Amino acid sequence: MFGYILSRLLQAIVVIFAMSILVFVGVYAIGNPIDVMIDPAATAEIRENLIRQYGLDQPLWRQYLTFLGNVAQGDLGRSMVYNTSVTGLVFSRLPATLELVLVAIGIATLIGIPAGIYAGYRPDSFGAKAIMALSILGFSVPTFWIGMLLIMGFAVQLGWLPSGGRGEVGTFLGIPTSLATSNGWSHVIMPALNLSLFKMGLMIRLTRAGMVEAMQTDYVKFARAQGLPERQIVFQHVLRNISIPVVTIFGLELGSTLAFAVVTESVFNWPGVGKLIIDSILQLDRPVMVTYLILVVILFVIINFTVDIIYARLDPRVRLGGKK
Amino acid sequence: MSNTATDTGDALVGPAAAPMETRTVRLRNFWWDFRQSRVAVLSLVVIVTLLVLSFGAPLVAPQDPYNIAMLEWLDAFLPPGTVGTGGYVHVLGTDNAGRDMLSAIFFGLRTSFTIALSAGALALTIGVTIGLTSAYFGGRIESLLMRIVDLQLSMPAILLALVMVAVLGQGIMQIIIALVFAQYAYFARTTHGAATVERSKDYIEAARSTPLPTHRVLFRHLLPNVMPPLIVVATVQVASAIALEATLSFLGVGLPLTEPSLGSLISNGFRYIHSDRFWLSIYPGIFLMITVVAINLVGDQVRTVLAPRHGR
Numbered sequence: 001m002f003g004y005i006l007s008r009l010l011q012a013i014v015v016i017f018a019m020s021i022l023v024f025v026g027v028y029a030i031g032n033p034i035d036v037m038i039d040p041a042a043t044a045e046i047r048e049n050l051i052r053q054y055g056l057d058q059p060l061w062r063q064y065l066t067f068l069g070n071v072a073q074g075d076l077g078r079s080m081v082y083n084t085s086v087t088g089l090v091f092s093r094l095p096a097t098l099e100l101v102l103v104a105i106g107i108a109t110l111i112g113i114p115a116g117i118y119a120g121y122r123p124d125s126f127g128a129k130a131i132m133a134l135s136i137l138g139f140s141v142p143t144f145w146i147g148m149l150l151i152m153g154f155a156v157q158l159g160w161l162p163s164g165g166r167g168e169v170g171t172f173l174g175i176p177t178s179l180a181t182s183n184g185w186s187h188v189i190m191p192a193l194n195l196s197l198f199k200m201g202l203m204i205r206l207t208r209a210g211m212v213e214a215m216q217t218d219y220v221k222f223a224r225a226q227g228l229p230e231r232q233i234v235f236q237h238v239l240r241n242i243s244i245p246v247v248t249i250f251g252l253e254l255g256s257t258l259a260f261a262v263v264t265e266s267v268f269n270w271p272g273v274g275k276l277i278i279d280s281i282l283q284l285d286r287p288v289m290v291t292y293l294i295l296v297v298i299l300f301v302i303i304n305f306t307v308d309i310i311y312a313r314l315d316p317r318v319r320l321g322g323k324k
Numbered sequence: 325m326s327n328t329a330t331d332t333g334d335a336l337v338g339p340a341a342a343p344m345e346t347r348t349v350r351l352r353n354f355w356w357d358f359r360q361s362r363v364a365v366l367s368l369v370v371i372v373t374l375l376v377l378s379f380g381a382p383l384v385a386p387q388d389p390y391n392i393a394m395l396e397w398l399d400a401f402l403p404p405g406t407v408g409t410g411g412y413v414h415v416l417g418t419d420n421a422g423r424d425m426l427s428a429i430f431f432g433l434r435t436s437f438t439i440a441l442s443a444g445a446l447a448l449t450i451g452v453t454i455g456l457t458s459a460y461f462g463g464r465i466e467s468l469l470m471r472i473v474d475l476q477l478s479m480p481a482i483l484l485a486l487v488m489v490a491v492l493g494q495g496i497m498q499i500i501i502a503l504v505f506a507q508y509a510y511f512a513r514t515t516h517g518a519a520t521v522e523r524s525k526d527y528i529e530a531a532r533s534t535p536l537p538t539h540r541v542l543f544r545h546l547l548p549n550v551m552p553p554l555i556v557v558a559t560v561q562v563a564s565a566i567a568l569e570a571t572l573s574f575l576g577v578g579l580p581l582t583e584p585s586l587g588s589l590i591s592n593g594f595r596y597i598h599s600d601r602f603w604l605s606i607y608p609g610i611f612l613m614i615t616v617v618a619i620n621l622v623g624d625q626v627r628t629v630l631a632p633r634h635g636r
Contacts, residue, residue: 015475026491140620142567144574145609148594156598256480263482266575281490281577289490300479
């Protein structure tokens, strides 16, 4: 087990380095950031100075090493647009994204699981078919389009909810969050619903598939033969058995919810990291792009690593057999 | 190959050289199974109609929306059903530049289809090559290639596409490359899975023992037998490419407004969302939704039809 963890850890580190080189080279080598930052009318001297100041006269490999050295000291560079440290910038935007993702996952779970249970319990009923059709819509219709419809309906036509932005920030248990105020909730509910739709579709399908399979197993037959009420069979026995894969896959999807937040945040003008990365791409703010992309790669590598370890822990074939 | 030798020939070296009759029969069987779902047939009709309308846009559309000389500022923001200065009815209204929305949608759809189909074809080619190679050779090549593919599959497509767009910039070529980068892994994974199963069968063994060159065994013998799951993946991926491209263009990092796709049309209309000019963004969005959902429904039915057949 230890050897397995070690080899996976090494692989993970190699992947992070490979991706950081790819992102660094890609973002830094193509185009010249100086052209964006500087007034075209500036003298050659000012230009030279600026290039030297940012170390852009150095060969690429040395720029990369300097970048790595700075990263090791916790310095990810300065944003060229906001002129603040990138680390500070990303972390100041992170809470907004996290609360959006949290509410979205909450909505997906609260609606998705009961809907999935029902659809799996009575797979041939009209309700189940309607639920499945809706889940297909949740999968295939682009997020930004649904988000736009929500704004048109609830903000523009009905005027019930604000069309975008983050609401008032209060404190809850010492944590500043917009979820502490009712104004904050009125702002978060629509983007969160938008972000949750894809996850909800996934949740419904997972729960339903597990449910359909579980209802045909022997233990359900025995429980019925024993005369247990259906409700007890479903909620005590079946639900417990299907919850493990559902929770696992949902944990994995956390990362992709963060990534999808990019779209929702842009539609609803939500001041999170997703909006930040889009803005930085549009404004060619390279340090922010590099930082965000590398952070996300690290996040996904950590998720994969954890999953690999958990699977190896659960299934001896994985750690002993190596690669099939 | 003569007809009498077909049976033994098929058993030995696979249906690579299947005679025309068998192929037609298979196609007919497939169609018979496919049309069992009315929804799927309707979706297919919708897709074909949209393809004809979009690629025939220069002939069908009432106006060339990119020809600035033909646009009239007096026509700006006409609601749906109004007659403009051109003397014809703007069925879906006009946008801020006086473009006929219906024409803009047909042309935009053409851009969306072009991008999604080229990206799909490229991703298919690359993915199939990687999948076949790794399944056929096995060993280090397989574990390295599949490790990369799995890593990419664990990341959301939108993120991979964003990375590429950030690096490459905007434009049709850039978007296609970004989509290929985000999607080839699905094809590679599927091909690899199916090919691993097929590899161990006798006909491949037989083909390998002949002096046929490797690429011939790969593409003429192995590939036709891994096609069914690939067709399903290709359908779904084209739909998701259309959605992905629209999303990128909506975010402003996709196509510039000079080459609008459905996504950039919606993005343009989104700016007027508070002014009751809903037709600027709603109609391109409806076309986008219909396209994506129809392709997915067809893909769903193809999956159902091919699933039992695969094991036969």
